[in-house]
Amino acid sequence: MECQPQHAVEILSRTPTTLRALLQDLSDPWTHINLGAETWSAYDVVGHLIHGEETDWIPRAKIILQHGQSRPFEPFDRFAQFEPSKGQALKDRLDQFAHLRQQNLETLQQMNITSAQWELRGTHPELGTVTLRQLLATWVVHDLDHIGQIVEALAKQYTEAVGPWKAYLPILEE
């Protein structure tokens, strides 16, 4: 499927609601336990999504529109969520994410990007040439990827609890 802005925004605009439906008021054992040092809890993932709203998607779109390929994006810190807001409640993180996402979608709309502009190119510091349309598609898939990561983090709390049924549940595979 080609990435059409109106389809992309359908997903982007509902991610905050999906995360609230999935996580708000869940008891802490579900949301704060990770599955080992290299894995993220649901709480960590929401922090990562907040950092993306602040530093990744719209800032990169602006760089493409203003500088094209001449200015590479700032590298994205994939571990920033472990720093500043560590003590924040999950509910506050969900609210903050929803607020930032709404602001960013309003900004995106105000940018009035034309069909031709969606094909403009930028420079990713590691991946090289990318287009504005690919950036938009990646924003969408990044949301879905991390929703998937959250449901996996929740499911794996019950890896032992399901007993023999583990064989039928692909989400519990290593």
Add this chain to the structure above:
Amino acid sequence: MECQPQHAVEILSRTPTTLRALLQDLSDPWTHINLGAETWSAYDVVGHLIHGEETDWIPRAKIILQHGQSRPFEPFDRFAQFEPSKGQALKDRLDQFAHLRQQNLETLQQMNITSAQWELRGTHPELGTVTLRQLLATWVVHDLDHIGQIVEALAKQYTEAVGPWKAYLPILEE
């Protein structure tokens, strides 16, 4: 984490809301396209969850409570969603699932299962001996597994659209 009924119900009760947040009013290309003959669209997955509410979880719990290991469960038809309600709108499927889930959670509560009863055993037609507590944990993980399947089905519509970013998005891996 051990499967405690009150924790399990936290997840089970929010799955209908999560599915609505994720899918309701999404345009058809997102929800009705699968990714090849062996894969399910989001629409197919909701049909599968409905069939589980009708024939799997509570009926099997009743078999364990009434018959123990002497009566194996009916095998579960994993492809039933492709039969009766093929023409049903997605919104109607989401409503039907929410209704059945609410009914089943009420039934579960009315069953007043004791700590000792959660350890009762039943016979799965393929997996052999299982406990009532494992059945409850599996109900939860089965929900999460299929939410993960839905976000993967949505994400993979954009496998080509993300361009070079595919390398950073585990959900797009084959």
